[in-house]
Amino acid sequence: MEFFIQQLINGITLGAVYALIALGYTMVYGIIQLINFAHGEFFAAGGYMGVILISYLAAQGLHPYACLGISLVLSMGYCALLAMAVEQLAYKPLRQASRLAALLSALGMSIFLQNGLMLTQGVYDKPYPTEITAGGFEWGLISVSYMQIFIVGLTAVLLVALNILVFKTRIGRAMRATSQDKVMAALVGINSNRVIATTFAIGAALAAAAGIMVGLYYGSVNYSMGFVPGIKAFAAAVLGGIGNITGALIGGLIIGMVEIFAAGYISGEYKDVFAFVILIGVLYFRPTGIMGENVDDTRV
């Protein structure tokens, strides 16, 4: 039982990270039907920006929590700007082109950003000051680190904030309107280019937050760290029903849990296999993903 609970906690933590990254995929897909393969790189860039800022601020003698908070906000802002630049450069000129062209542009952007990180930050892993959030609780076999609580808590806060943004604000209404009917949205006064840029920015900011949490949780960041979680988060977004915010959360949690339980009860060797078998299985019976039925209801 303790073993099960511990694995459950592990799964929720990993799932929360996937969910945060998946939101970016799903929001961008919802609004311009583009699978933004460069999204994982925002996650990596956020992780790097975070450690650079934390180290700098810590050197200025700030309290560790203040360092963390400020770095989190600034990194999210940085990645938001980066994503807007990427959108402007690589996707906007292709808005009228075929979807395949934009997809290829996204793949190219991913390679470009990853190599940019490698050239500027080096090939070695960059260590995170994990001592900021060291420690946790233990009950027998079960251990919960502060970092796990922090990850799940911050994910919950960001999700609530995102939901309010999308469903209760002017920007959110504009995003939903644009995703449903771009021409009509323009005709009721919405500048769709700006809304699309905003969507990219929000998705990238969430990925940046995930990048910092992953850095703190696992202890280091690496230029190629965006690739694998990017693929998993993409799978999570598709599983949950791409274009659907709640779906991204559910998909993220499922992929995280399946991975952990497959590794915990069967073998770590096959965990990815299980994750993707679940994905294929769900898509076989529900091609639109878990939340696919009312996909239009809540999609951004």
Add this chain to the structure above:
Amino acid sequence: MANLTLDDICVRFGGLQALTDVSFSLTEGEVVGLIGPNGAGKTTVFNVITGVYKASSGKVDYDGSTITGLRPYQVLSMGIARTFQNIRLFQNMTALENCMVAQHSRSKVGVIGAVLRSSAQRREEEVIAEKSQKALDFMGLGDKTDEVASNLPYGHQRRLEIARALASEPQTILLDEPAAGLNPAESVELMEYIGHITDLGINVLMVEHDMKVVMGICSRIVVLDHGVMIAEGLPGEIRKNPTVIEAYLGQ
């Protein structure tokens, strides 16, 4: 004030001449009907005015400035709103939200303000909701506030489209076949609503096939055939105009 003038508008799609030298104007509080057989270019006129299509030549003036070449959202913020022949509501939003979206260009709080739930943001939301509710009330949809658009009956959806256009606080409204699919009783109701709209000082340009509606409320009528203006005048004159009759009968 809010005078819309089309000046020698031409639109070409490849080799197809969709509009040729179309010129007419619309003044404050006026209801002008735009009629003509199918494929005459009526909707193209709307698309040129609202910036969906670019005119090949000619210009559109509004409120003393040229609006040709502006993007659709900029045209709306100038004060020109529009409805569609086939209903294009945001189907998954509530009636109120549909109207609130139209307030986009009349409000300004951005992402940061929205996330922080600043007091300015909350105040603005309240104002937007209030104005949108007024637009719904105006179109007799006051009790349908939280109804999801796709669940509304057809006639109500038509009226919601107009309510949404009104919610953007326009001075000019372009209505594309507002009576399409309505039964005679609903058509009469619609004419009353359009009358109320002009009472607000909003001028209306309307494409409509239902001649009862057109003749009933339009102060002037413009007739298009194959992209060319063949007549312009009072309803009585148009009804007797031989060219117009030929164009319709020739169909």
Add this chain to the structure above:
Amino acid sequence: MKRLLALIAALAVMTMVLTGCGEEKAAEKVLKIGTMSPLTGPYAADGNDIRQGAEIAIEVIKEQGGIEGFDDIQIFPQDTACDPKQAVAAANKLINDEVTGVVGAYCSSSTIPASETLAEENIIMLTPASTSPKVTERGLTNMFRTCGRDDHQAPAAVKFMKDVAGVKSIFIVDDKTTYSQGLAEGVAAAATAAGIEVKEHDHVNQGDKDYSAVLTKVKAANPDLFYISLQNSATGALMMIQAKRMGVDAILMGQDAVYHPKLVEIAKSAAEGAFCTFGAIDKDAEAFKTFVSKYKAKSGNEPGAYSAYAFDSAMAYLLAVKAAGTTDAAKVRAEILKLDFTGASKQVSYQENGDSGSNYTVYQVKDGKFVPYWNSLSGEKY
């Protein structure tokens, strides 16, 4: 008129380029060495260690006056990405570049197919890092290995577990590469033979960051020692950090791939007390000191796990070419087999099959440094 001018200008440029090339060819005789290692992908760090190690060997030889009969020594670094297909492509690229000797690759799974491609063109290959026994067991005369072998490393590790650490049970995790899984299987077999209980042998995937599931298993199994066979030091560090956080209190033991200053830099206190096996290095030797100071000056980093082996591999090739006075593969091979020099990693000499012998030592992380703890050859603690 403009067109005519442009034409004349183009012709003029072409003439200059052509004569430039001609001159170069006539005057220079260049010794070309390739390196093969992962310069991109998850093992790019180790790949760079190797490239830089080889570069420094060339630098040293040049400082000593170069090699008679050659005007210059050039290096051609190729990226294998630890991918067999790309390794073969890299080997072909090096063949086109007309290199005569190659230092590399890193992953055994790259070294093996690449060496076969290079063998067809009689190009000498010296691996500084591939420890899979298969590397030197295919009868290839162009293949040499400067580092140790896994079938020596596994028994050394198990001997340490039994005789020195006195453990009764172990839990093994690997990340499924030819190298890491092969070594882990070797350890499992040797441990069982030595009477140590292997509680479980589990696997993780390359590129994983989250090891919580497998570590929960380790904690539940409660072994005396947790043997970590991962492909590189950064993932080793992640494993150690998470193990400590989870409260795994087994002894942590890794292998040669986690022996890297970056392990300690990333894992910090989580690596404290952990053991790992790596070749014995005489840090007081003059060759080692020179190498380290040159390496730091050039790259700004501490040498990585395989930098010294890469340095020695390149050195062995250069010395052999110098002695042979030619790049002819058969003559160079004969000279390589005659070598016996003090390198940065060890006393380097090669056997007929291309191996250079293993001298595994157990190191322990103490105050953020790898400190020699126990020598598997002598069976004594330092």
